[in-house]
Amino acid sequence: MSSPSLVLPEHLSLQHHQTARDKVVSTCRLPAGTVILSVRSLTSMLLPREKGRRCDFCHSLAPQDRGRLQRCTGCASYWYCDAKCQSLHWRTHKKYCKHVNAFCAERQFDQLESHSKLDALLLTYVLAELSARRTETKEGDDLDVLMFVSLLPGPVEGMDAPPTCPLSTSHRPVQTASELFVRCGNNNFSIHSHLTTIAHGVFPLASRLFNHSCVPNAVAKYRIAHAKEAVMEIVALRDIVPGEEICIPYVDPALVETRQQMFRFTYGFACICPSCAAFKRIDTSQPAPDKAGLESLGTSLRKFVFQDPRPDKTRLPSSPVNLETVPVEISPIFRESCLTSLCESFSAFSHDGPFESALEVGLTILAFYVVIYPPNYPQIGIFPSHFPLEPGSFLCPPGMHLLEMAKTAWNAFITMEGAETQLSGLKLLLQVRAFLGLSRQIWAVIGPEGDEGGPLAEIQVLERLLSEQEPP
Ligand SMILES: [Zn+2]
Ligand SMILES: [Zn+2]
Ligand SMILES: [Zn+2]
Structure with a gap:
């Protein structure tokens, strides 16, 4: 299908x-932090766990001052x-x-796997949107629709379109559901707010x-x-x-073991980038390292x-790590199960202590991210809808991780026992300041995204607490 002319x-x-x-x-030249492009959605759909918590049209959270969300009286x-x-959503709803x-109560929908249920609803929304646009323009499809139907199909051979909800309309899209x-x-x-998919x-x-x-030089963020x-x-x-490609x-990118399969099955290409070449060295036929090995x-x-190695002296590189320089004996740590296990330990230690262990594991996770991700990388990528892996199976993306490290060092400081020396208190405050500074560095590039508040606001709170502790 020919592509509409792009402006x-x-x-x-x-x-x-x-x-x-x-x-x-x-x-x-586009400096770090530049918003390169704003893109409108053709359609969007809340995840089931967000239904009733967020507006189905704008995806805002129910505001505390305006009370609860209002329900459609029709359905x-x-x-x-x-x-x-509601009236803005009504044109398609x-x-x-x-x-x-x-439709959702029918057996053919109910017996679908959860990702296929999402597909069925998203496809219904696409059909409703296309139908609404046909009603509105009456002269065929508009640019967004032409753009969408001109996109290359994914490698979904043998995959039938899921059932879709019947639509009340006399204007049907000319394209078939398949x-x-x-x-x-x-x-x-995946549309995310503060790095959580909503x-x-x-x-x-x-x-x-x-x-x-x-090793991307740009990422997508969302404004709600x-x-x-x-x-x-x-x-x-x-x-x-x-002249640089964006x-x-x-x-x-942290899914070094499965990302090739995702490229192949969901997107239909094989990635031959230096990062994929470097991580080919990981021998996935070997058992993953045990606890002592991981340490x-x-x-x-x-x-x-x-x-x-001192945590308060932590610096982040300004350009991606040359992966060829990563010693081959370290590479087993890049197994996906290792990151999951590191993140679980960090989460447990930073919650229940000992905080020193949390800070040590946390620093390992940070080193992992420095190798895997490009500088300033805040979050996970696009949700591959046809892949069984759950997004967010990694507990804490880098943008949040640094903030969590700062909070952990802060908690270690405020829970210090009297017997501990002034010196260890000072060391912890230096760590809080170091991690907070690095976190601010990333969020200053990313800028505001998602719901109100979020990491930038949390950074400010912690900065204030920190300044109250330090001599003027
Ligand atoms: Zn709304
Ligand atoms: Zn309704
Ligand atoms: Zn690659």
């Missing part, structure tokens, strides 16, 4: 790519901030409001423009505001030079990454 802002241009359809490059299954959000409860479905899986982004969305322009990288559809913003993680991560690998990894 890009001056700082971007589309160029030929050897293997992908094409690539988007910067035409000028009682959709919730809104107020009449404004009216097409399935009457049928959606019966034609649309094969473009949903590989073009489905919804899925289809953003055709972002899918059309940005190729994947395991009352009575507005969630907007995706692509933000530069570091300075991007003229890439975002399609999957979490000693952690020590070696910290030594490799941080020249100065």
